[in-house]
């Protein structure tokens with residue numbers, strides 16, 4: 001069996017770890033809170049209901065600040081550790097790990113000062129808890145959280161909102177299903193008006209996790225008693241009510257020792273005509289034992305769910321850490337490696353877009369299959385080869401001496417003029433593919449998870465890739481224009497060799513008169529011959545332009561999009577590399593939080609494992 005000590009000690013250790021990492025009940029946290037999964041006991045009550053007195057008598061020591069107004073302004077997480085009989089009592093604060101307090105007056109001062117350290121002297125409240133551990137043979141293992149007293153009016157110097165602020169803070173603790181509520185009400189007030197019971201009823205209507213504590217039994221009017229409450233008739237709870245008699249103000253003024261006070265309390269119940277029959281179930285010592293046992297059994301029953309919640313959170317945090325990436329290494333070599341790794345990830349995605357696997361590459365084929373043929377079709381050859389223009393160009397080419405057989409010069413000029421039109425669609429194809437590539441770079445950058453961390457590197461890669469694409473575009477343009485120019489520079493002789501025969505065959509009658517070389521039909525035929533030649537060239541270019549474009553732009557983009565960037569990278573020094581890897585601060589912060597949390601949860605898991613082993 002797991003010992004009680006180890007179970008409560010386990011939760012104590014996890015709670016401390018939580019606080020170190022800023023995870024505490026009532027805190028504002030974007031992560032699921034481990035604290036909330038842990039059972040704890042919160043002390044709530046109206047002002048002057050006797051909360052401090054109950055806590056002190058559970059501890060058996062005077063150590064809480066006293067005064068008028070709201071004294072408790074930060075939650076006090078009080079962890080009690082039972083030590084061997086005869087050992088010295090001491091206290092330790094989590095915020096002062098190296099100091100052992102044996103003087104409990106000094107503990108009181110430190111609580112006061114530490115409260116002010118966060119809240120200032122303005123009497124504000126803060127949800128950041130103070131952790132105090134007390135090691136003593138006179139305590140039972142127990143963790144209690146002392147919360148500010150519920151109040152109805154703000155006193156001078158306090159903001160008006162304090163009444164609500166306190167309630168909100170107290171509520172944020174007690175509404176958690178794992179919180180055991182120690183609700184303190186004074187017996188000399190009507191239980192129906194108790195602030196503690198009002199809140200407890202709201203957050204725990206079934207009374208499952210509320211322990212009702214009735215203080216000031218000794219201050220009740222003569223002839224009255226609290227048996228209706230203590231025996232559960234006035235207000236039913238699943239747990240038994242406990243009556244308490246704390247030190248009176250006069251006792252406190254006289255410095256009546258806590259141990260003496262405990263004895264007096266025992267005597268009070270033992271000799272009380274009203275409560276004598278309940279004596280064994282009354283008093284602060286009994287309350288401490290009751291709570292400790294209850295806390296232990298609650299912890300025991302929760303361990304499996306705590307463990308599974310811890311394991312689930314560890315998985316979540318680990319996958320988030322993977323997603324956020326590892327922290328940046330300090331040496332330049334490792335930094336260069338990181339930059340290269342990220343660049344490669346980007347290049348891989350970019351290639352997937354081109355080669356298929358990711359969409360977008362098909363749009364390049366769309367340029368070749370639709371845009372280019374459509375643009376070629378739209379070229380104004382009809383106008384260029386109109387009868388009128390053919391006649392004008394041929395006549396101009398002839399000069400004063402009209403051609404005798406075939407208008408060689410005229411043909412050349414008409415063909416050259418027509419071929420010039422191909423530059424437009426050729427260049428437009430280059431541009432269209434350029435824009436597709438640019439868009440794919442943009443997309444790939446967006447899809448490279450590894451890049452998300454590094455806005456600077458992302459911008460630099462985008463700039464380098466786009467600069468490379470511009471270069472490829474220039475090269476590609478030169479090449480396609482060259483293809484067109486090549487067509488003009490040497491015409492396909494074969495085509496013309498066949499022409500005259502075709503003309504003569506056409507008539508079919510050798511006797512027919514030779515066509516009038518200067519008539520309309522003649523020029524029409526010239527136009528039609530040029531048109532067929534241009535059509536042939538158009539078919540050729542429809543095939544060769546895509547080859548040039550793929551060769552100059554697509555293949556280059558796949559192979560050497562970042563080549564120049566890599567060369568420049570090689571010249572960079574450590575500092576410049578670090579600049580490239582300068583992360584988004586929000587992300588850095590998130591990773592840090594994640595890492596810390598992961599550490600906490602792993603530590604918690606180890607703690608739980610170690611307790612399980614001692615069974």
Ligand SMILES: Nc1nc2c(ncn2[C@@H]2O[C@H](COP(=O)(O)OP(=O)(O)OP(=O)(O)O)[C@@H](O)[C@H]2O)c(=O)[nH]1
Nearest residue numbers: 047048049050051052053149216245246247248249
């Ligand atoms: N006679 C008698 N006096 C008590 C008892 N419990 C508390 N008192 C007195 O009631 C006063 C308030 O008690 P505290 O323990 O300071 O009450 P509190 O709820 O902590 O008060 P705040 O922290 O100011 O909200 C003190 O003067 C105590 O001595 C009791 O059971 N009997």
